[in-house]
Amino acid sequence: MSMLTIQQAARRSGLSVPTLRYYEDVGLIGPIARDASSGHRRYRERDLDDLQVLACLRAMGVGIEDMRAYQANRARGNAAAAEQRDILLRHAERVEIERATLRVHLDYLRRKADLWDARDRGDATAEAEAQARVHEIYPEIEMLIRA
Missing domain, CATH: 1.10.1660.10 (Multidrug-efflux Transporter Regulator; Chain: A; Domain 2)
Incomplete structure (x- = not known):
């Protein structure tokens, strides 16, 4: 051995x-x-x-x-x-919540990057669209903050 x-x-x-x-x-x-x-x-x-x-x-x-x-x-x-199943499922639920939170964070970052990309290119139409997309995600962010 x-x-x-x-x-x-x-x-x-x-x-x-x-x-x-x-x-x-x-x-x-x-x-x-x-x-x-x-x-x-x-x-x-x-x-x-x-x-x-x-x-x-x-x-x-x-x-x-x-x-x-x-x-x-x-x-x-x-x-x-x-008991083993319950321990694992409890942590799986926690990971699902973390995953959903990270998805919102990722969406926000990408939308903000799109906004700055439009500004960098001087594209006012794309900037307005990106700004609207950023505002669309605010309710999800607020829910995360309150949770």
């Missing part, structure tokens, strides 16, 4: 060495085996599987508490399937 150093585990998982230590400290992983002579952490393939799951959850913006619940549920297997 191959054992990896913390640096190797960090490279393979995409997580930093301090993050690996932190995840062990807060109970998201481990306890991690230690080398008998040096006391240094030694990661097994099973540990790397956990790290890769955590790296994906982290990349999706999942917080520590939900990561902890997710990991505990993984250990429970199929008995925790409904």
Whole structure:
């Protein structure tokens, strides 16, 4: 069985060495085996599987508490399937809201760029059209601000 150093585990998982230590400290992983002579952490393939799951959850913006619940549920297997689904769907809804927000931001930026492009070209007709398109998006921006 191959054992990896913390640096190797960090490279393979995409997580930093301090993050690996932190995840062990807060109970998201481990306890991690230690080398008998040096006391240094030694990661097994099973540990790397956990790290890769955590790296994906982290990349999706999942917080520590939900990561902890997710990991505990993984250990429970199929008995925790409904809880796992609920955690993932809750975060999927959050990502959908973020996606919609980013779409409005992107639309606004592009419409403003069109406005400035028309001004740069000296095209008064295109400028007026772009200005109208910018104003059309204001209600969506206001909804985001109020949300």
